[in-house]
Amino acid sequence: MEKKCKKCNAVKDVSEFGKHSYSKDGFRYQCKVCLKQYRISNKEKISSLVRSLLYLRITKNIAMKKILPLLALMFIITTSA
Numbered sequence: 001m002e003k004k005c006k007k008c009n010a011v012k013d014v015s016e017f018g019k020h021s022y023s024k025d026g027f028r029y030q031c032k033v034c035l036k037q038y039r040i041s042n043k044e045k046i047s048s049l050v051r052s053l054l055y056l057r058i059t060k061n062i063a064m065k066k067i068l069p070l071l072a073l074m075f076i077i078t079t080s081a
Helices: 032-041 043-080
Strands: 002-004 011-013 017-019 027-031
Touching: 017 032, 027 032, 032 043
Parallel strands: none
Antiparallel strands: 002 011, 017 027
């Protein structure tokens, strides 16, 4: 089975494409070679996005660990009064 890469417009075998469960055919829209070139050329951009997402996830977890017990305590106080 063959597929056309949307980035380089080359027709390649589906083994040249990574899997992607959300697409109709189950493969990425760009081939592995084009994806690798993108990752190399945008390394700084990708790493900064990953760092910011990790930071948000960590701060959200810390905030939830501190806020949830306070919300539970406030709920107990308001319902018992």
